[in-house]
Amino acid sequence: TQTVSQSDAHVTVFEGDSVELRCNYSYGGSIYLSWYIQHHGRGLQFLLKYYSGNPVVQGVNGFEAEFSKSDSSFHLRKASVHWSDSAVYFCAVSPAYQGGRALIFGTGTTVSVSP
């Protein structure tokens, strides 16, 4: 059974602070890992992905994520958050060799950025 766990349901930070959102997964095969952001009332937007190579991947708007095979993790980070980063962040896994490669999502972390 594939699972994606996001341990923090809600994170509150001040503008300019750094933030790390945790994602742990359980899957036996080769996978793609990705992060998506969902602003209120909008669809999901892609932030970044990892499949192989350098375990630190850069995404849009200053986000980066680090893959760790030993920890089965793919944590998302940003060095300095902006108020517009307030949103729900979803970690997702998709099997690399399955025909449709449907995404399996975590339940999200809501980030609230205070001025």
Place this chain on the structure above:
Amino acid sequence: NSKVIQTPRYLVKGQGQKAKMRCIPEKGHPVVFWYQQNKNNEFKFLINFQNQEVLQQIDMTEKRFSAECPSNSPCSLEIQSSEAGDSALYLCASRPGQGATEVFFGKGTRLTVV
């Protein structure tokens, strides 16, 4: 920015009524997904297509759900007899092809079953 178009944005149906929502994937994207996102932010994959062919689907909840992606027409997801538990945000997404990894989502159709 995603160009996946979903209509309607909001849909209100009574229990037992049909609910139909549509999705126009991004141009040139042959792979289309439907997901259900409930109020607890839990996602359920429903079905995906490559062109008009079904790639994967779940056992669609007592067969009340049906979906299609005809050529030259919007994709659609229909619930034959809506139940209160179907109230959710239904998200359509498309992907450029089997080799691509990024998936582009529409804004969703929020279904409320009263």
